[in-house]
Amino acid sequence: MNEYTYPIIAGITVGTALRVFMLRTDYRQYPTYLHGKIIHLSLGFIAAALGTIAIPSIMEKEFTAVTFLTLAASQFREVRNMERNTLTEMDSYELVPRGNTYIEGIAVAFESRNYLVIFTSFVVTLCYLAINGWAALGAAFVCFVISSLLMSGSKLSDIVTVELSELSFKGAGLYVDNIYIMNIGLPERQDEILKYGMGFILTPKSFSVRSTIANLGQRQAILHDVSVTLGVFRDSGTPALVPLIKRDLNDGRIGVFILPQEKDPVRAKEIISSVPVLENAIQMPSRKRNREG
Amino acid sequence: MKMEKAILAAITTQSEKVTGSTAVFHCETKEEMEAVAANLEAILDGIAHALSDRLYIIVKH
The missing domain is CATH 3.30.1360 (Gyrase A; domain 2)
Structure with a gap:
């Protein structure tokens, strides 16, 4: 236990919770299966950890650790490819297919959600360390609101x-x-x-x-x-x-x-x-x- | 080059109107023509389009 333990726990918890919040199964019917959810929750946890760890690294002047974020970016681009491939495979068996444009939109959404998790964990940990736990709680609430706004596009x-x-x-x-x-x-x-x-x-x-x-x-x-x-x-x-x-x-x-x-x-x-x-x-x-x- | 659409068959009661390389089914009556077209639609996985009361074509989309 050190001065970073609680901020790191807070950052990872809020980030992972945000991913759970954004992983809703609705009429689009995806992901409905348990293994698909586990993949996305695990990646959400990793994204939360990366966003959280960045703040203590900067405070300890370990600036090279921040370069891990670029590694995360390439990993999450793979998430987009994974979603695209899975949905395209599934689409050929649909009586009325989604179409490539819809699939691309869903794939991009899956990638961007991980970036929102990184950003949220980053901000929550920063607020915890720079101000206090209550500020982190407030930041978490604001991030949830921003995320839900960003994830809800316009309708027909x-x-x-x-x-x-x-x-x-x-x-x-x-x-x-x-x-x-x-x-x-x-x-x-x-x-x-x-x-x-x-x-x-x-x-x-x-x-x-x-x-x-x-x-x-x-x-x-x-x-x-x-x-x-x-x-x-x-x-x-x-x-x-x-x-x-x-x-x-x-x-x-x-x-x-x-x-x-x-x-x-x-x-x-x-x-x-x-x-x-x-x-x-x-x-x-x-x-x-x-x-x- | 990929063929997007193709005429798989023609069904007609007006034999003189249809020639060429596609499969042509000559029928006596309109009812027979509709029955043949319905069967071919299901078998060939195409759509029966009516060009006139006496001529149907089955098209693969």
Whole structure:
């Protein structure tokens, strides 16, 4: 026991607790298995330890120890690769895949969470040593709030309005409102689609948003989230029964055609509204104009 | 070059309209055409698209 023992315990405990707080299993269904959780909790513990140890090292003028943080950065980049590979492998067995853009977003989130743990442990230990335990407690609270803010991105309801719309056939063409979705030739399939299908129109709230919702990865994320939550009326070998999203080229609206097992329009609207806006899909063409102006 | 889409078969009651290298299934009635298209859709893992009332194609997407 020395003067660093309690600050180190505090830093590691708060950092690991933050990782547990951020490791929530939700409708995205990952990670649901125990071993996956153990991997992330272990890496969170290591990240917390690295962030904590940096402060006593600096105080003891052991500046080279801080270079371990760069080692941590490369390790956590490996975490991103691990997540990307795992999710890509799993995606090929999904009836409605996540898509690469969604997977990349999740992988980046897993990496960045470890950096948040390092930062939190660093700040908590610093406050403990520089001020006192109460200051460390306050710093921990602030870090939890900041982390939860940083980890909650915007949702689709922030950028589009979601409205339920009727499905209709004109000949063999399936339409959501006036947006053409696909050609379904067999009357039997058309009946199934009208019975089980639902349509939604997503109208962009601003010009910049048009490019974001036009992104194919963002569209796939919408279909995946709805299918995971409400189920999907399809099986392998029935490619005609596939949820799809198409775009109205005139005004940038998108027509969402889904085939849920539970036909609940209110719930489906809620789910579409809360689909995360993927970081990789965000484009801001209006920023370009502002700079030129 | 990877083929993204391909016509796997054509099913028709109008034989004179379809020629070429794809597999063509000639049917007598619309009902027969729909039954053949439904079977081929499941077997070939493709989608039956209607180009007219007398011509379906099975497309691999």
